[in-house]
Amino acid sequence: MIIHYKDKQYFTSKDLALSVIGGRWKIAIIWCLLHETPLRLSEIQKKLPDANQRMLIRQLRELEEDKIITRYVYPVVPPKVEYKLSEIGLLLEPVVTSICDFGDQFMQTIEKEPDPTSVD
Amino acid sequence: MIIHYKDKQYFTSKDLALSVIGGRWKIAIIWCLLHETPLRLSEIQKKLPDANQRMLIRQLRELEEDKIITRYVYPVVPPKVEYKLSEIGLLLEPVVTSICDFGDQFMQTIEKEPDPTSVD
């Protein structure tokens, strides 16, 4: 079974999923939107200060293209745009949660037994 | 809270988790090892024919470095090496499962409502 999506081929639905969530800031953005919704760009920026605006916008565009988030533009000046998770996007909650859980557990193991290559 | 790991800084445990599972073939390798274990390199290659050997070895090395998998070398000729998930690696089961589940659901939505940019 081959899945065609956005001019690419995926051999498993898992690969397709990874193409949707794979992006430097995507999981972080989804995490933010799971905790508080809707959010404006400027609010996401405050929550993710290490991502620059250009990157955030690109990631938001891709998530929107994949219908993971919705974008609502208020016809006002200065602009006001709200992002929220779509119905499909909400299905990512278990993914984000399990990644967070794993991260916590992994962190505990490296704290107990610090990696020799790590620098404190 | 800043986590130092392998000469890099992580601001959340989620980012740390993503650094561990982020790699073209890592989720696929872990998926294989969750279904059948242990596996030899040549067996993983058969299960992931699109990954070339060099890439698989690199991903396996990184997973080993992060203590997600263990590598056992039999002292025989020709070489025999077995890979299996470590105790920590097994904690990734919910991550892989939730990604697969999401992938399946996502696939259904794009089948129902095909994306205009996709090519069949």
Place this chain on the structure above:
DNA sequence: GTTCATAGTGACAAAAGAGTCAGTATTGCA
């Protein structure tokens, strides 16, 4: 008329990641 706020785009440079190809080692066997 200038400035502010917000959300955005274009063009490019830098870095990271992925992929390719050729080569190594060991031992047994024909």
Place this chain on the structure above:
DNA sequence: TGCAATACTGACTCTTTTGTCACTATGAAC
């Protein structure tokens, strides 16, 4: 002697992703 099998490594290129900088638009407030 030469080949087969398995698990690698080195060196390189190519591609993709990420990051950076400068720039736009609009209407209100001063």
